[in-house]
Amino acid sequence: MTTQATDSAPRVGRPTRAGYRGTKVRRQRVRAAWLFLTPMLVALALVAGWPLLRTFYFSLTDASLSDTAGATFIGLENYLVHDDGAWYGLLTDPVWWTSVWNTFFFSVVSVSLEVVFGIIVALLLNAEFRGRMLVRAAVLIPWAIPTIVSAKMWAWMLNDQFGILNHLLMALGLIDAPLAWTADASLSMWAVIMVDVWKTIPFVALLVLAALQMLPRDCYEAAEVDGIHPVKVFFRVTLPLITPALLVAVIFRLLDALRVFDVIYVLTSNSTSTMTMSIYARQQLVEFQDVGYGSAASTLLFLIIALAVVIYLYLGRRQLGVDQ
Amino acid sequence: MNQYQLIKLAKRVGLYALIAVVLVYAVFPFYYAVITSLKPSGELFRVDFWLSSLDFGNYAQIFTQKSFVRAILNSIVVSLSVVAIALLLGITASYALGRVRFRGRTTVMLTILGVSMFPQVAVLSGLFEVIRALNLYNNPGGLILSYTIFTLPFTVWVLTTFMRQLPMELEEAAIMDGATPWVTITKVFLPLMWPAMATTGLLAFIAAWNEFLFALTFTLTDDQRTVPVAIALISGGSQHELPWGPIMAASVTVTVPLVVLVMIFQRRIVSGLTAGAVKG
Numbered sequence: 203m204t205t206q207a208t209d210s211a212p213r214v215g216r217p218t219r220a221g222y223r224g225t226k227v228r229r230q231r232v233r234a235a236w237l238f239l240t241p242m243l244v245a246l247a248l249v250a251g252w253p254l255l256r257t258f259y260f261s262l263t264d265a266s267l268s269d270t271a272g273a274t275f276i277g278l279e280n281y282l283v284h285d286d287g288a289w290y291g292l293l294t295d296p297v298w299w300t301s302v303w304n305t306f307f308f309s310v311v312s313v314s315l316e317v318v319f320g321i322i323v324a325l326l327l328n329a330e331f332r333g334r335m336l337v338r339a340a341v342l343i344p345w346a347i348p349t350i351v352s353a354k355m356w357a358w359m360l361n362d363q364f365g366i367l368n369h370l371l372m373a374l375g376l377i378d379a380p381l382a383w384t385a386d387a388s389l390s391m392w393a394v395i396m397v398d399v400w401k402t403i404p405f406v407a408l409l410v411l412a413a414l415q416m417l418p419r420d421c422y423e424a425a426e427v428d429g430i431h432p433v434k435v436f437f438r439v440t441l442p443l444i445t446p447a448l449l450v451a452v453i454f455r456l457l458d459a460l461r462v463f464d465v466i467y468v469l470t471s472n473s474t475s476t477m478t479m480s481i482y483a484r485q486q487l488v489e490f491q492d493v494g495y496g497s498a499a500s501t502l503l504f505l506i507i508a509l510a511v512v513i514y515l516y517l518g519r520r521q522l523g524v525d526q
Numbered sequence: 527m528n529q530y531q532l533i534k535l536a537k538r539v540g541l542y543a544l545i546a547v548v549l550v551y552a553v554f555p556f557y558y559a560v561i562t563s564l565k566p567s568g569e570l571f572r573v574d575f576w577l578s579s580l581d582f583g584n585y586a587q588i589f590t591q592k593s594f595v596r597a598i599l600n601s602i603v604v605s606l607s608v609v610a611i612a613l614l615l616g617i618t619a620s621y622a623l624g625r626v627r628f629r630g631r632t633t634v635m636l637t638i639l640g641v642s643m644f645p646q647v648a649v650l651s652g653l654f655e656v657i658r659a660l661n662l663y664n665n666p667g668g669l670i671l672s673y674t675i676f677t678l679p680f681t682v683w684v685l686t687t688f689m690r691q692l693p694m695e696l697e698e699a700a701i702m703d704g705a706t707p708w709v710t711i712t713k714v715f716l717p718l719m720w721p722a723m724a725t726t727g728l729l730a731f732i733a734a735w736n737e738f739l740f741a742l743t744f745t746l747t748d749d750q751r752t753v754p755v756a757i758a759l760i761s762g763g764s765q766h767e768l769p770w771g772p773i774m775a776a777s778v779t780v781t782v783p784l785v786v787l788v789m790i791f792q793r794r795i796v797s798g799l800t801a802g803a804v805k806g
Contacts, residue, residue, distance in 0.1 A: 234707035235622035242619040249675040253652025346788040348736035350754040351777040355559045369573040412800040461645035464738040480647045504648035
């Protein structure tokens with residue numbers, strides 16, 4: 203970009219970097235740039251930076267929701283404390299560890315399913331057929347539906363007495379008695395995954411489709427001439443070429459899945475069998491009014507996601523384009 | 527030759543069958559919600575695949591409920607304000623990030639990317655305190671403020687990618703004519719950025735319209751709620767007697783505008799989503 207600028211702009215001048223930086227226009231532009239960035243940076247500091255620091259701080263206090271100002275510092279007691287011969291705190295709470303496990307289980311299973319089905323749908327949409335645009339628009343519908351609404355719609359379809367899913371499964375003879383999808387502890391996680399997968403396949407499919415459409419045609423023509431089986435072509439040519447886009451989609455989805463809240467809150471509310479870290483933290487914060495303890499849970503969730511982001515930045519540096 | 531044609535036909539049939547399966551899978555839940563919402567309450571618990579009669583009773587019921595109408599208005603106000611703020615702050619910031627080379631640009635971009643990946647619950651307690659300090663608790667203002675955490679980073683990111691693609695000559699001509707950066711943005715770039723702004727604005731609108739966690743936590747009374755919260759909190763006599771008819775009617779009501787928007791702006795949305803992720 204900058205080389206373009208210096209090549210075609212004699213006024214700004216090619217010379218050295220220092221000379222370029224020194225011009226009046228240049229200085230004016232940099233000053234304006236910071237001026238333009240300030241409102242956005244202030245807004246982000248107000249809604250993200252400062253609240254995050256406060257959450258970190260609250261996690262080291264005994265703050266309660268009604269009185270956050272009067273909190274006293276208690277060190278790491280919310281996380282772990284040895285008292286009277288026993289350990290207490292977040293790290294000893296089995297419910298917390300259940301929610302950590304649930305979060306990872308949910309994330310890995312739903313993202314894997316979304317990627318597999320997303321690729322299939324993308325390949326399908328990439329094929330030539332009549333009404334393709336219409337089908338593509340229809341496939342986007344689940345993505346556009348608010349999470350709360352999709353959770354409610356599925357809750358109705360999964361209703362144990364009157365739900366259409368039980369009705370269909372019984373009509374097909376697959377089950378003898380209606381299943382309590384959202385109440386049964388062994389089924390509810392799968393119900394949640396089912397809804398999440400339904401809602402987010404379009405997102406993955408679209409990203410994969412965009413990558414598919416940028417693939418060079420000659421590879422495929424060559425493969426066809428050589429008579430190579432399409433399945434082999436997919437695994438040897440297509441898959442390696444769309445891997446960068448796939449990686450981006452996976453990380454985006456994974457970060458979303460790790461902080462999942464809405465679907466689960468509506469489908470199964472605070473049930474332990476589907477409780478995730480976000481649900482756990484909010485329950486402590488808002489329902490039990492224990493801001494200190496809840497903030498400790500939030501902080502751990504943040505650290506886990508931060509770790510994932512660091513890995514993402516490391517892996518995805520090439521795609522980001524922030525470093526010239 | 528005949529066998530070859532047969533295989534080709536079989537492949538074609540298979541493709542269309544698969545497309546039909548995907549279509550039914552994608553559309554059926556919404557279709558079923560529409561059907562349920564148009565049933566009289568007596569037929570609600572009979573499973574039907576088609577509609578035998580039209581009954582708008584459920585819609586009448588939710589629209590005569592003051593709190594639901596109020597929730598729709600709240601959602602519209604909040605979402606539109608969020609879009610306006612995100613675009614205003616986003617367009618200036620993206621000019622700085624997309625067109626000017628300065629020290630610290632990479633850091634700012636990484637910060638924005640980092641914020642866009644924040645788990646909302648991680649800022650919940652801190653943000654709760656900020657909102658209460660600003661006297662915005664149980665007020666759409668608090669939601670407008672808090673929603674910038676996820677709309678702003680995304681808007682800046684996508685607008686920056688679009689801003690970078692604009693030709694350099696335009697800006698040079700403006701600089702030659704002695705235009706200040708502000709004039710360059712408003713007079714030169716803004717007219718060219720409309721498509722990109724429509725895309726990001728639409729995505730920000732959908733995100734704000736659908737948000738749940740903040741809306742649930744930062745509002746208290748029925749008249750301040752947004753629609754997702756209003757729908758989630760519709761309840762009947764007991765936990766097992768949810769009024770499914772009105773719930774589906776409300777769900778369809780808040781979803782139809784989004785589905786229409788998505789159908790109309792399908793290409794734009796796709797380009798916005800992929801610009802944010804693939805090209806980003």
